[in-house]
Amino acid sequence: MAAQRLVVIGGDAAGMSAASQARRFRTPDELEIVAFERGHFASYSACGIPYWIGGQVAGRDELIARTPEEHRARGIDLRMRTEVVEIDPDRGRVRTRNLESGAESWTGWDRLVIATGARPVRPPIPGIGAPGVHGVQNLDDGQALLGTLETLGPPGGAQGRRRAVVVGAGYIGVEMAEALLNRGFEVTVLNRGEQPMATLDPDMGRLVHTAMDGLGITTVNRAEVTAIRTGDDGRVRAVATADAEYPADVVVLGIGVAPETTLARAAGLPTGEHGGLLTDLSMRVRGRDAIWAGGDCVEVLDLVSGRDRYIPLGTHANKHGQIIGANIGGGYGTFPGVVGTAVSKVCDLEIARTGLREKDAAAAGLQYVTATVESTSRAGYYPDASEMTVKILAERGAGRLLGLQIVGREGAAKRVDIAAVALTAGMTVERMTLLDLGYAPPFSPVWDPVLVAARKAVSALTAD
Amino acid sequence: MAAQRLVVIGGDAAGMSAASQARRFRTPDELEIVAFERGHFASYSACGIPYWIGGQVAGRDELIARTPEEHRARGIDLRMRTEVVEIDPDRGRVRTRNLESGAESWTGWDRLVIATGARPVRPPIPGIGAPGVHGVQNLDDGQALLGTLETLGPPGGAQGRRRAVVVGAGYIGVEMAEALLNRGFEVTVLNRGEQPMATLDPDMGRLVHTAMDGLGITTVNRAEVTAIRTGDDGRVRAVATADAEYPADVVVLGIGVAPETTLARAAGLPTGEHGGLLTDLSMRVRGRDAIWAGGDCVEVLDLVSGRDRYIPLGTHANKHGQIIGANIGGGYGTFPGVVGTAVSKVCDLEIARTGLREKDAAAAGLQYVTATVESTSRAGYYPDASEMTVKILAERGAGRLLGLQIVGREGAAKRVDIAAVALTAGMTVERMTLLDLGYAPPFSPVWDPVLVAARKAVSALTAD
Structure with missing residues (x-):
């Protein structure tokens, strides 16, 4: 019997994890694996880009987990700079275009993995394409931003003050604020919402705002960007909102991303309310036997609310890829869903969340109580014990976290x-x-802050 | 109706947590609370003593969570330097002795809490009571040890090299090794077992041994102390084992502790195979309606093996106290048991364990597989990513952690x-x-080390 062929669309976390895992199960004689990546890089850590820009990570190549050559040496035919422009599910083939030569061709598949990732949200405002305005979605974006920063020269150099405006105050926004601060910029974050970090409740977002102020990062809330102003040279000069103009030598867009499902939708594959592909627990596209999807282009089940959510995050993409590869290779795996955990930092400020916010709980029709406590990272008497605020939500009545x-x-x-x-x-x-959590004075107060929060939630439930 | 009286024996974590929690539920008119403490201090963090000795914590008073005066101000009649010398459960009274005056008297109770804690193990070897030999069980011990260290003078002073021998390589032993290293001592740890940290499997203990070597702490395994040698002045000079003699200007005993149940056993209360008091889930002493016990004098249910264990640890003592106080006060609470979590550090070396070791699993009749992995604390490319070794045990067949x-x-x-x-x-x-754990490059690799270990355990189960 001739080998079956697996085609993978997208050469980053989900796609190449799937390819690698399938290869562990199947020899090249049993399964041919062809992966198409339209960019210049595969298997890289997009999450690491802010730290590369900020200077903590020495170079781009450190963010590359595995080179195309390494994939090829493991029997994966990874074709770079090759874009899939059409999925033909009925005939089991994809049409590809070589982005260097422009040549197109069809490649047949027995199994298909869609790992097309996410595309950055780009509101149609004047000047958004101007030189000096950058996304940080992939390594090419990062390289371009670094090029701009180098052109601007060192802080306090001939050009004097250097000003950066970050649009968006989510994970990417706050991480890029840190990166640009580390590069010597005066940083202003323009945030559409009431508080930064909309993935937190507003009361917790307010703490982030205050802490960012303390770090020297200016955050402007309720700031909807209306235009990006350019100078005579066509380069960015300022970012305009309805109320004000913020001078900028460089602008970074961290507005968020949406699932990249253009090809999949054109092929008639099902997407959900957040625009992501819908899969079953084995990561098969719903209703399709031979098509899998994973990573930033799919929706995931939220185990707390029971609803589908869109959570583009490298750690999920890797897990999806592992499961897809095992299932295609002849093993078995399912992705049960997520609880919505995310962590981030801005300089020494740490931010974390999991589960439902108040508005998520309300939207899911759940009655809840909240409790917020202040505690410390170590025993209060131990050096460098740092303060933290923990907010907890519990279901009314049952008391479920x-x-x-x-x-x-x-x-x-x-x-x-x-x-x-x-x-x-x-x-x-x-x-x-x-809970029997690790306790010793250098690691925790005798009641861990999470337990203190849980205790206060129990009091709130009792008083309820 | 006259107030009922609660008597608490022992003024540290379990006892005073119980008293404080009961007081939250009941006014002094409803419930009189009398607590007896034979020492000079109440409500202190014994876990913090190594860091006080080591100099990270400025003074003794920082380790005191609440002073006797503060307890009294909250309506708890705490009597210091008063030892309970007899429990008379039939007549509901305790006999106490004032350790200053020697006066004895009886105090009746309607409810009794036994929180007598632990006593240090002291093998009957020659010289163990010599000046310069110290335990670190309580604040008095710590003060005495500090006195000895001051007598010895600063390192490199007139007396030249200063040598410390720590007997025992468990939590207290390794923490005291760090403390004495921080004080400028040459530190030798004498360990009876095959590897330090017997609460770990030997292969993991070996890593601790190697790391301690790297920190400049000499650990001698299979070293059973036979005598403590003293000089003409009666002070410690060396510690002898069967094979060798280790010069010592100061000796710290960290051999372990046993439940202090002398009084309770004399009163006919039930103890278990580890010598600790036996309670039900509400922390009532088994078979007794009006007597509770908690903290370092009780055995606890291990939820993994289903067996009783002895785990003296401040975090459990606090939880016991809370539950006892709530139950006595008219609330309701149960202590479901522990999983055996403990964390410790030696300088920058971190050590943690939870659940069963290989020998615990074998003793519980469980079949298991193990997996050990090396991973990093942060993304590999992020600055200060530190290496760690994670070992995991899973039940054969079912795959339960x-x-x-x-x-x-x-x-x-x-x-x-x-x-x-x-x-x-x-x-x-x-x-x-x-598991949906927090991922960002400064906090974790894309697969958290714990997940990497779990994956390898799954492979081991599959290959089994």
């Missing part, structure tokens, strides 16, 4: 994992109060 | 909480591989 958010300093963010596992297990906050 | 151990550097130890919650929930290692 619904969500937890943390804003603090060193040692704060990863405590969210305690709640992530508890959410996965459907644990009540009462049971959480008695 | 049985235990996890970590040896690493900054950011390693508290990851054990992920496994602690997973153990509490009875999670399989397969489910663990897909």
Whole structure:
């Protein structure tokens, strides 16, 4: 029997994890694997781009987990700079275009993996394409931004003050604010919402705002960008909102991303309310036997609310890829869903969340109580004990944990994992109060901050 | 109706938590609370003593969570330097002795809490009581040790080299090794077992040994202390084992502790195979309606093995106290048990464990597989990503998580909480591989080290 062929669209986390995992199960004689990537890079950490820009990571190549040559040496026919321009599910083939030569051709598949990732949101405002305005979606974007920063010269150089405006105050926005601060820029973050970090409740976002102020980052809330102003040379000069203009030598767009499903929708594949592809638990596209999808182009099940959500995150993409590859290779795996955990930092400020925010709980029709506590990362008497605020949501009546958010300093963010596992297990906050967590003065107060929050939630439930 | 009286024996974590919690539920008119403490201090953090000795914590008073005066101001009649010398359960009274005056008297109770804590193990070897030989069980011990250190003078002073021998390589032993190293001592740890940290499997203990070597701490395994040698002045000069003599200007005993149940046993209360008091889930002493016990004098249920264990740890003592106080006060609470989580550090070395070791699993009649992985605390490309080793045990067949151990550097130890919650929930290692943990390059590789270990355990189960 001739080998079957697996075609993978997209050469980053989900796609290449799927390809690599399938290859572990199947020899090239059993399964030919062809992967198409339209960019210049494969298997890289997009999450690392802010730290490359900020200077903590020495160079672009450090963000590349595996080179195309390494993939090829493992029997994966990875074709770079090759864009898939059409999926033909009926005949089991994809049409590709070589972006260097422009040549097009068809490639047949027995199994298809769609890992087309996300595309950055780009509002149609004047000047958004001007030189000096940058996204940070992929390594090419990062390289271009670094080029602009080098053109601007060092801080305090001939050009004097250097000003950066970051549009968006989500994960990418705040991480890029840190990166540009580290590069010596005066940084202003323009945020459409009431508080930065809309993935937190507003009261916790307010803490982030205050802390960013303290770090020397100016955050402007309720700032809807209306235009990007350019100078005579065509380069960016300022960012305009309805109320004001913010001078800018460079602009970074961190407005968010949407699932890249243009090809899949054209092929009639099902997408959900957030625009992502819909799959079953084995990561097969719903209703399709031979087509899988994973990573930033799919929706995922939220285990807390029972609803589909869109959470583009490298850690999910890697898991999806592993499961897809195992299933295609003849193993078995399912992706049960997520609880919505995310961590981030801005300089020494740490931010974490998991589960539902108040508005998510309300939207899911859940009654809830909240509790917010201040505690410390270590025993209060131990050096460098840092303060953190923990907010917890619990379901009224049953007391089931619904969500937890943390804003603090060193040692704060990863405590969210305690709640992530508890959410996965459907644990009540009462049971959480008695969790046997690691305690020693350098690591925690005798009651871990998460337990203190759980105790206060129990009080809130009791008083309710 | 006259007030009922609650008597508490022992004024540290469990006892005073119970008293404080009961007071939250009941006014002094409803419930009189009398607590007896034979020492000079109440409500202090014994866990913090190594850091006080080591100089990270400025003074003794920082370790005191609440002074006797503060307790009294909250309506708790705390009597210091008063030892309970007899429990008379039939007549509901205790006999006490004032350690200053020697006066004895009886005090009646309607409810009794036994929180007598632990006593240090002291093998009957010659010289163990010599000046310069110290335990670190309580604040008085710590003060005495500091006195000895001051007498010895600064390192490199008139007396030249200063040598410390620590007997025991468990938590207290390794923490005291760090403390004495910080004080400028040459430190030798004499360990009876094959590897330090017997609460870890030997292969993980070996990593601790190597790391301690790297820190400049000499650890001697299979070293049974036979005598403590003294000089003409009666002060310690050396510690002798069967094979060798180790010069010592100061000796710290960190051999371990046993439950202090002399009084309780004399009163006919039930103790278990580890010598600790036996309670039900509400922390009532088994078979007794009006007597509760908690903290370092009780045995606790291990939720993983289903067996009783003895785990003296401040975090459990506090939880016990809360539950006892609530139950006595008219609320309701139960202590479901522990999973055996503990964290510690030696300088920048971090050590953590939860659940069962290989020998615990074998003793519980469980079949298991193990997997050990090396990973990093942050994304590999992020600055200060530190290496850690994670070992995991899973039940054969079912794949239930049985235990996890970590040896690493900054950011390693508290990851054990992920496994602690997973153990509490009875999670399989397969489910663990897909846990939605916090990921960002400064906090974790895209697969958290705990997930990497879980994945390898799944492979081991599959290959089994």
